[in-house]
Amino acid sequence: xxxxxxxxxxxxxxIIIIYKVIDxxxxxKSFYYQDMDVEMPKSDSNLINELDKxxxxxxxxxxxxxxxxxxxxxKKLEDKIFYExxxxxxxxxxxxxxxIKEPKDLDKLDxxxxxxxx
Numbered sequence: 794x795x796x797x798x799x800x801x802x803x804x805x806x807x808i809i810i811i812y813k814v815i816d817x818x819x820x821x822k823s824f825y826y827q828d829m830d831v832e833m834p835k836s837d838s839n840l841i842n843e844l845d846k847x848x849x850x851x852x853x854x855x856x857x858x859x860x861x862x863x864x865x866x867x868k869k870l871e872d873k874i875f876y877e878x879x880x881x882x883x884x885x886x887x888x889x890x891x892x893i894k895e896p897k898d899l900d901k902l903d904x905x906x907x908x909x910x911x
Contacts (some may be wrong), residue, residue: 798865805861809879809901810887812854814899815844819851838899 796804818841822833836842855875862878863870863889888894890900 796864797824797850801861801864804904805858805865805878806887807891807904808854808857809882810884810891810893811840811844811899811904812851812858812879813884814838814841814888815851815854837894837895837897839904840899841896892896 814836818833818836833845835844843889844854847853855872858878859870859875862874891898893899893901
């Protein structure tokens, strides 16, 4: 994989943003819609809607975040470090850095461009 340190950092930040949104949606679903046979409202973000179709999107994103941290530190890490990584980022700062003001702005993230390098 030929990503620069900056590209790895940006990819990780963007995946953290997406993870937090997915995690928040899952919490919302489990709290308000538990044991109900009702379809959840769609997000304004196509990216989030696509990830919501996956059964384990949050797990996949967690693994990506840890793997990117391993790339940054150049060593194998335990999965339990995930929450330490997440705690190191302020979501408000990331939203501001990437110009996210509303859910549809998530579609502006250039993750696809960064992943093309891989």
